[in-house]
Amino acid sequence: MSVRVATIDDVRQAVDVMSQHLSPPPLIRSYALEHALGFDESRRVWLKDYGWTPVGSFKLFGALNWTAQNLERIGDRPIAAHSSGNFASGISFAGMRYSKRVIIVMPESAPKVKFERTRSFGAEIRTYNILTDPQTGERDRLTREISEQENALQASPYDDADVISGNGVGGLQIIEELQRHGRTLSHFICQVSGGGLMAGHAVAIADGFPQARIIGVEPTGADDFRQSLAKG
Known part of the structure; x- marks a missing residue:
């Protein structure tokens, strides 16, 4: 089975979707981390704060783009998804914006x-x-x-090219903001769970700052991404 891979053109196309619904979350300079790392005045640490989105998470980017790109497939059908909470609120917000019914499967302990x-x-x-x-x-x-019972179209929280492309818009925003400050980028560090955030940002960062080293971060004992890379 062929798998569609998100491209930089897909990410750029998603920019228009985000601009209809969201202001860019801020890119914040962290003096505390610069001090902790012993950086001199020429070096900077920046944090992309997705807590400023209406749902408090980057998941909204992927959810909005997935919904926008699948409107024809959705039609009058509901959207179904499983999530522990962040994608749940993201796809629910997207459903509200596009007037779509959304049914979420969540853990009772969320x-x-x-x-x-x-x-x-x-x-x-x-x-x-x-x-x-x-x-x-x-x-x-x-x-x-x-x-099956509701004839719903299922949205993946991370393993989907439209979700990844939407997430990548945040990477383009980082590039634009750094270039506005006249800055370049040596290292981009991103947490990895399902992989949708990292994948989208990696597509954008590799295009905008091809010299940057892209680093994924996982908890010890839950390093399935590292193990996957090691096994090829």
Whole structure:
């Protein structure tokens, strides 16, 4: 089965989608980290603060672009997705903006604030037990049942070219802001979980600052991305 890979052209196309809904989250200089790292005055540390989005997470970028690029496929169908909270609120916000019904599968132990935020954008929520899910597969089963019974189109929180392209818009914003300050970029450091944030930003950063070293960060003991790279 062929897999569509997000390109820099896909990321640039997603810029128009974001501009219709969001102001760019700020790129903030961190004097504290510069001091902790012992940098001299010529070097800078910048942080992209996605907490300023309406849902408090970068996940909104991918959710908005996925919805915008799939409007014809969605039609009058609902959108189904599973998420522990951030993509849930992101795809719910996107559904609200595009007048689409959204059904989310969330762990019953998710923080209350994530349930409240997701519902505030109009989504319906079904829950599952995350502790027993590795044995029961309840999350995927519920999501699949919703897709079949409701004729819903399923959105992936990370493993999708449209989601990755939307996330990459944040990388283009970083490039634009640094160039405005007359700065270049030596290292780009990004956390890796599902990989959608890292993938989108890597596409953008590699194009805008090809000399930059791109580094993914994972918790010790949960380094599946590093292990995957090591195995080729």
